[in-house]
Amino acid sequence: xxxxxxxxxxxxxxxxxxxxxxxxxxxxxxxxxxxxxxxxxxxxxxxxxxxxxxxxxxxxxxxxxxxxxxxxxxxxxxxxxxxxxxxxxxxxxxxxxxxxxxxxxxxxxxxxxxxxxxxxxxxxxxxxxxxxxxxxxxxxxxxxxxxxxxxxxxxxxxxxxxxxxxxxxxxxxxxxxxxxxxxxxxxxxxxxxxxxxxxxxxxxxxxxxxxxxxxxxxxxxxxxxxxxxxxxxxxxxxxxxxxxxxxxxxxxxxxxxxxxxxxxxxxxxxxxxxxxxxxxxxxxxxxxxxxxxxxxxxxxxxxxxxxxxxxxxxxxxxxxxxxxxxxxxxxxxxxxxxxxxxxxxxxxxxxxxxxxxxxxxxxxxxxxxxxxxxxxxxxxxxxxxxxxxxxxxxxxxxxxxxxxxxxxxxxxxxxxxx
Amino acid sequence: xxxxxxxxxxxxxxxxxxxxxxxxxxxxxxxxxxxxxxxxxxxxxxxxxxxxxxxxxxxxxxxxxxxxxxxxxxxxxxxxxxxxxxxxxxxxxxxxxxxxxxxxxxxxxxxxxxxxxxxxxxxxxxxxxxxxxxxxxxxxxxxxxxxxxxxxxxxxxxxxxxxxxxxxxxxxxxxxxxxxxxxxxxxxxxxxxxxxxxxxxxxxxxxxxxxxxxxxxxxxxxxxxxxxxxxxxxxxxxxxxxxxxxxxxxxxxxxxxxxxxxxxxxxxxxxxxxxxxxxxxxxxxxxxxxxxxxxxxxxxxxxxxxxxxxxxxxxxxxxxxxxxxxxxxxxxxxxxxxxxxxxxxxxxxxxxxxxxxxxxxxxxxxxxxxxxxxxxxxxxxxxxxxxxxxxxxxxxxxxxxxxxxxxxxxxxxxxxxxxxxxxxxx
Numbered sequence: 001x002x003x004x005x006x007x008x009x010x011x012x013x014x015x016x017x018x019x020x021x022x023x024x025x026x027x028x029x030x031x032x033x034x035x036x037x038x039x040x041x042x043x044x045x046x047x048x049x050x051x052x053x054x055x056x057x058x059x060x061x062x063x064x065x066x067x068x069x070x071x072x073x074x075x076x077x078x079x080x081x082x083x084x085x086x087x088x089x090x091x092x093x094x095x096x097x098x099x100x101x102x103x104x105x106x107x108x109x110x111x112x113x114x115x116x117x118x119x120x121x122x123x124x125x126x127x128x129x130x131x132x133x134x135x136x137x138x139x140x141x142x143x144x145x146x147x148x149x150x151x152x153x154x155x156x157x158x159x160x161x162x163x164x165x166x167x168x169x170x171x172x173x174x175x176x177x178x179x180x181x182x183x184x185x186x187x188x189x190x191x192x193x194x195x196x197x198x199x200x201x202x203x204x205x206x207x208x209x210x211x212x213x214x215x216x217x218x219x220x221x222x223x224x225x226x227x228x229x230x231x232x233x234x235x236x237x238x239x240x241x242x243x244x245x246x247x248x249x250x251x252x253x254x255x256x257x258x259x260x261x262x263x264x265x266x267x268x269x270x271x272x273x274x275x276x277x278x279x280x281x282x283x284x285x286x287x288x289x290x291x292x293x294x295x296x297x298x299x300x301x302x303x304x305x306x307x308x309x310x311x312x313x314x315x316x317x318x319x320x321x322x323x324x325x326x327x328x329x330x331x332x333x334x335x336x337x338x339x340x341x342x343x344x345x346x347x348x349x350x351x352x353x354x355x356x357x358x359x360x361x362x363x364x365x366x367x368x369x370x371x372x373x374x375x376x377x378x379x380x381x382x383x384x385x386x387x388x389x390x391x392x393x394x395x396x397x398x399x400x401x402x403x404x405x406x407x408x409x410x411x412x413x414x415x416x417x418x
Numbered sequence: 419x420x421x422x423x424x425x426x427x428x429x430x431x432x433x434x435x436x437x438x439x440x441x442x443x444x445x446x447x448x449x450x451x452x453x454x455x456x457x458x459x460x461x462x463x464x465x466x467x468x469x470x471x472x473x474x475x476x477x478x479x480x481x482x483x484x485x486x487x488x489x490x491x492x493x494x495x496x497x498x499x500x501x502x503x504x505x506x507x508x509x510x511x512x513x514x515x516x517x518x519x520x521x522x523x524x525x526x527x528x529x530x531x532x533x534x535x536x537x538x539x540x541x542x543x544x545x546x547x548x549x550x551x552x553x554x555x556x557x558x559x560x561x562x563x564x565x566x567x568x569x570x571x572x573x574x575x576x577x578x579x580x581x582x583x584x585x586x587x588x589x590x591x592x593x594x595x596x597x598x599x600x601x602x603x604x605x606x607x608x609x610x611x612x613x614x615x616x617x618x619x620x621x622x623x624x625x626x627x628x629x630x631x632x633x634x635x636x637x638x639x640x641x642x643x644x645x646x647x648x649x650x651x652x653x654x655x656x657x658x659x660x661x662x663x664x665x666x667x668x669x670x671x672x673x674x675x676x677x678x679x680x681x682x683x684x685x686x687x688x689x690x691x692x693x694x695x696x697x698x699x700x701x702x703x704x705x706x707x708x709x710x711x712x713x714x715x716x717x718x719x720x721x722x723x724x725x726x727x728x729x730x731x732x733x734x735x736x737x738x739x740x741x742x743x744x745x746x747x748x749x750x751x752x753x754x755x756x757x758x759x760x761x762x763x764x765x766x767x768x769x770x771x772x773x774x775x776x777x778x779x780x781x782x783x784x785x786x787x788x789x790x791x792x793x794x795x796x797x798x799x800x801x802x803x804x805x806x807x808x809x810x811x812x813x814x815x816x817x818x819x820x821x822x823x824x825x826x827x828x829x830x831x832x833x834x835x836x837x838x839x840x841x842x843x844x
Contacts, residue, residue, distance in 0.1 A: 049640070053647040140627055197825040198833075200627050201774055204574075205817035208764050216810035338631060375646035377759075380639030387632050388614075392622040 031345065034396050038389035039357075041396065042382045047079045049381065050374055054078055082372050089367025090117050090360035108248045113363060115251035119321060121359025122254035123148070126313030127337025128344060128351040129265050130181075134306040135346040136269060138282035139299060143188060143203025144310040145334025146210035147181040151314025153214055154180030156325040157223065159236030159318065169239040174257075174315050181311015182304045184210060189303025193296035199303070207334065215327050223325070233325035242320040254316040259352065261309065266348040268305075278302050310334060332380075339387045358383055444515050448506025451522035455503055458529035459496025466492045469537035475675055477544040488536020495529035534805055545795055547679040550687060551752070553791025555580060555762075557690045558745030559769025560776060560783035561697060562608075562738035566615075567778055568701065569734040570714040570836040574630025575615050576742050577766025578637030582607035583746020585641040588649070588757035591659030591750070600659050601686075601747050608743020609736055611637055616735040620728050623840040634766070642759045649757060662686060662751045684752055686744065691784075693741065698780040710734060714834035717841040727841045745769070771820040778833060790816040 051057055057078055060071040092113055099105025127144045134141035141147075155177030164172055188202040217223055218233045225234045244252035269275040280288040281298045289295050314330055322329050340358055344350030365379035389396050396402070466489045474483040486494075502522040506515065531540065559576040566573040586607030591600020611633055619626045649657035667681040680687070701707035709730055712720035717727045749765075750757050768790055775789075776782025797812035 049643065053644060140625075142627070142631060191821070191825045195825045197821070200574075201824050202821050204767055205771060205821050208767060209814045209817045211764075212810040212814050216808045219808075332635075335631065335635060338628075339635065342628065342632075375643050377639045377642035377646060380635060381643055382639075384632050384636035384639055388618065388629070388636065391624045391628055391632065392618050394622045395618075 033402065034393045035343070035390060037396050037400055037402075038386050041389050041399065042385035043083070045385055046378055046382050047083070049378065050079055050082050051075045078372070082368050082374050085368040085371045086361070086364035088364070089113055090364035106248075108246065112249060113367075115245060115249040116363035116366070117356065117360040118255040119250045119252065119359070120362040121356045122252070122258045122320060123313040123317045123333045124336055124340050124355035124358055125255075125258035125352055126261060126316060127310050127333050128340030128355050129261060129337075129348060130185075130306040130309035130313065131338050131341035132344060132346040132348065132351045133265055133269065133278075133309065134302060135341060136282050137278035137298065137302040138285065139189075139192070139302060139306070140200050141185070141203055141303065141306045141310075142200055142338065143184065143206050143307070143334070144313075144337045145330065145332070146203065146207035147184040147307040147310035148314035148317070148334045148337075149207075149210040149214050149330045150180040150184040151177035151311030152318045152322075152325060152329050153210075153217060153314075154311070155240075155315035156233060156236060156318045156329070159240035160234040161222075163237070164239060166239040169237065170242065170319065173236070173240040173319055174312065177315025177318070178308040178311045181314065182308040185303040185305075185307015185310070186300065189300040189307075192303070193299040211327075214325065214329070218325050218327065225324070231327055235324050236319065240319055241323070242316065244320070250321060252320040254320040257312070257316065258355070261312065262348045262352045265309070269348065274298075274301065310337065313337065336383065339383050342387045343390055444509065444512070445507055447515070447519055448503045448508075450503070451506060451519065451526075452500050452503030454526050455496050455499025455501075455522065455529075457496075458499060458526050459493045462492035462529050462533040463489060463496060466533040467536045471532050471535035471537070472539035473531075473535065474539050474541050475543065477541050477547075477678075483539065484542075486532060488532050491532030491536075492529045495525045495532060499525040499529065534800060534803070534807070538803060540799065543675055543678050545792075545799065546675060547683065548795040548798070549788060549792040550679060550683070551791070552794040553787040554687055554690055554752070555745040555748040555765055556769045556772045556787035556790055557694065557784055558686075558748070559742050559766055560773040560787055561690075561693055561780060562612075562742035562745070563770060563773035564697060564701075564778060564780055564783055565710075565734045565738040565741070566731075567773070567837050568714045568834055569710045569731050570717060570834060570839060570841070571616070571619055571731050571735050572626040572630065572838040573612075573615065573735070573738060573742075574627050574770065575611055575633040575637075575766075576745075576769045577762055577764070578630075578634040579608040579611045579739055579742035580746040580749065580762040580766045580769075581634075581637045581641050581760070582611050583743035584749040584761060585644070585746075585757050586743070587747040588657050588659045588750040589644075592656055595660060597660040597662055597751055600751055601662070601744065604747035604751070605740045605743040608741070608746055609739035612735050612739020612742070615739075616732050619840060620731050620735075623842065626838050626840075638760055641757070645757060645759050653756070657756050659750055659755070659757075661755060662747075686748060686752060689744065694780045694784045701780070711834075713841075714836055717836050717839070721841070721843065727843075731841070742766075742769075768816045771816045774833075775816075775820050775823050789819075 057071065057074045060074050064071045090113055092110070096105050096109045096112070100107050100110040127148055130144050130147065131141050155173045158173040158176035159169075162169070162172065184206060188197070188199045188206060191197040191202055192199045215231070218231050223233050225232050242252040242254050242257075244250060267275075269279065277288070277293050277298050280291065280293060281295050281302075285295050288298075313333055317331070317333060318325065318329060336358060337355075340354045341351055343357070344352070344354035361379045361382060362376075365376045368374050368378070369376045468487060468489040470485050471488040471491055472483045472485050474481055476482075499522045502518050502525065506518050506522075510518065534540075559580060562579065563573045563576060583604035584607075587600040587604035590603035591597055594600070614633055614636075615626075615629055618624045618629045645657075662684040664682060664684050670681040671677045673681070680691075699707075701710060709720065709725045713725060713727050713730050721727050746762070749761050754761065769787070772783050772786035772790055775786040776784070793812050793815040797809035800807055800812065801809040
């Protein structure tokens with residue numbers, strides 16, 4: 001939640017070469033350095049996990065003293081392959097590009113990794129923005145998951161239960177998703193404003209309520225697919241689907257909407273009166289009240305906006321990739337959005353990039369699972385570790401012996417109780 | 419932008435409107451109880467079949483039973499609730515309020531049961547022991563929360579501690595073919611997450627809710643990862659832990675209903691119940707308890723008189739990790755017998771709900787956990803019995819009840835004053 005990335009320290013007595021300045025700043029604990037080092041640290045721990053969970057490689061460590069080369073070689077090989085897959089699955093695979101140029105492969109195959117990354121990133125942008133904007137107003141929206149689930153439900157139901165012409169149907173379904181999320185955000189917002197009930201508690205509780213509601217809903221006649229025996233809803237109509245790239249590519253309009261939403265949130269925060277109010281309330285509620293703002297109104301409205309964003313995230317998931325409602329349709333996008341917002345330091349564009357990074361990890365993780373057989377869960381571990389390090393910059397500073405940067409306020413982020 | 423204290427927010431208009439002198443909280447609650455009583459009598463009464471509802475005093479349909487006509491029962495208990503609500507409306511001493519409220523809710527539940535059981539049977543022993551079993555991890559998890567939060571460290575990572583505990587118990591229990599080794603390593607698993615929480619929250623001052631949530635995801639990831647790498651390909655070698663034995667206390671186990679529930683069960687139940695009592699008295703009467711409460715309410719004052727704030731918080735969070743880890747052992751050593759990905763499925767958050775609903779006290783947490791456990795057991799019973807009431811809605815009960823509680827609709831719950839505030843010595 002540091003607002004200021006360290007600006008170049010201009011007021012040095014001795015003039016310094018640009019390179020010297022660059023090095024000094026790089027080793028000082030500014031946002032970029034801490035973020036980069038956090039990612040590296042997480043990857044290192046991930047590498048250790050990969051090795052210790054591999055029986056074959058571990059067997060080689062049994063005779064480590066006799067032939068250390070064997071164990072180290074095998075470990076390096078495994079880690080190299082895993083992380084190479086992570087990269088190939090997320091960004092680009094040189095082999096498929098070569099195939100494309102040779103004419104043996106298609107352009108779709110070449111761009112598939114990027115497509116996958118953006119596909120996974122799109123809902124995360126929304127849920128991340130939801131958490132980020134609430135943070136800026138001093139609210140901790142842990143309810144992104146529940147809001148996204150209700151967003152999924154509303155968008156899904158609007159997608160298969162209503163018949164509308166192409167175009168309008170999509171807009172209606174998206175709006176329904178946003179409305180559902182907004183409703184699920186409105187409840188904790190109102191309770192916070194009216195009774196002071198802590199939003200962390202209420203949103204946590206509403207998360208599971210939403211999941212249980214979804215579990216009930218997809219079993220009801222009218223929602224459940226009559227031709228299937230398992231708990232799955234009808235398929236949403238074509239007219240409500242987010243338009244996607246041609247077949248093997250999955251990336252859809254959702255990522256474009258996500259970028260627009262980011263711009264919208266950035267505008268809302270920095271340029272609008274409401275954004276000013278919510279930031280004021282976030283920094284110091286009593287002061288904002290003294291200045292004539294209604295803290296209660298701001299909290300309620302803020303949670304509605306945050307909920308709507310998370311609801312859109314759920315809608316993107318359903319209308320973009322899932323096509324049906326299942327118990328797991330929202331996956332973990334709400335909680336991942338929390339990580340994304342923290343990684344993006346609660347700034348809109350930061351959140352967008354963080355979401356893309358997490359989407360990339362997820363897309364790469366898929367290939368890693370298929371190719372090397374390393375479970376996708378490793379990605380969850382990496383994602384959590386990155387945020388642990390980001391949230392505790394003092395820890396990263398201590399590990400790498402970074403100098404304290406003057407301008408970067410790397411204190412504890414938003415410490416507050418219930 | 420840091421240190422947004424909630425205290426500041428709550429001073430800010432709690433605009434519930436100036437309470438009408440007539441419509442005091444007691445009266446509003448009384449009105450609530452009256453309304454649910456009326457609903458119970460009317461709706462359940464109309465829906466219930468006029469058949470015998472049998473509540474058997476055993477684990478199955480046999481043996482002695484309490485019987486009542488279903489329809490008559492729904493109306494009877496509905497009317498009881500109405501009367502209780504009426505008494506509250508008429509205005510009684512404050513000390514009676516909680517008791518009347520509990521009785522009113524109990525009458526409502528009984529009315530509901532009469533509707534559901536009409537023409538069928540409900541085995542009471544099975545229901546009670548099932549409720550206790552569902553409540554078991556909730557009690558332990560909530561106690562872990564009590565320890566941490568009474569000393570000022572918010573513990574949202576109970577879910578993660580459960581998962582690590584369950585995983586540790588399954589892995590080590592299988593490798594060592596000893597259920598006790600499994601139980602001990604479950605506790606160690608819980609402590610690992612607790613230690614991360616403690617270090618990040620106390621030493622590095624990271625927001626405790628953030629750490630908690632992230633640690634949950636971390637635990638989910640790492641147990642899932644190791645499960646897929648180790649346990650799934652080789653379940654026999656890594657994921658077949660022995661089960662906690664059920665012990666019987668001779669003599670006491672023969673008491674009807676309560677005997678088999680409390681005295682023919684696994685040792686974890688006893689540990690949990692003893693811990694509730696011990697922690698209750700320790701918090702109230704020992705030096706440690708006084709210090710814990712002081713550190714949780716006003717760390718600066720505690721520090722001034724020489725209490726080591728951080729040390730005490732570390733100790734309490736780690737102790738909580740031990741307890742929550744043992745709660746995690748329930749999932750693999752008692753409940754299912756093998757680890758599975760994300761097998762706790764939100765139980766840690768129900769434990770958190772029990773902690774809050776129980777107002778951060780051990781006995782409160784016990785009561786809430788039992789109530790939530792009963793709701794879960796009932797949900798299971800209803801789904802097996804093919805009831806029209808969807809079990810998902812009963813499973814929502816813990817969460818909704820907690821929301822109602824924190825919103826102050828049923829008596830205000832208040833967290834320890836310094837809960838969640840990192841302490842920096844100035």
